Amino acid sequence: MATGWAHEGAVQEQIDDTVDEAVARARSQLPKGESLTHCEHCDQPIPEARRQALPGVRLCVACQSALDQDARSAGINRRGSKDSQLR
Template structure:
């Protein structure tokens, strides 16, 4: 049963919006093309095994891990603490 202004399916809609947002983010970040020999961030050599394993890799393992960690920290705030993200 819905309470207030929310519709009966508002929870399902919010879950679907979250899934759609995450799919869009992953598609935007897909890497294609030729792998770089040197990291775009720090300039260190990217090992050949990493270049062969991941098509279009642009960052070394350390820089990629730092980037993903920073993104994860910033994306968690809105999903858990903001009422706007829950009411969309």
């Protein structure tokens, strides 16, 4: 694959870096410690089954889903535009 001035394997390095960062971000967001009985954000009760399934859980399902949705839109895009590749 032609990459212009990039060295051999640069594209794979970008892919690997993206995957490594996503894994590190996911691991850093795993809950730790004691589970809460009520959600930090909305104060709704967290079901016992959720607390047992995820030790250290701090949010109810609704609040966690909203937080996850916000996090998905904050990713890093390393792909260049077609215009920059043609120059």
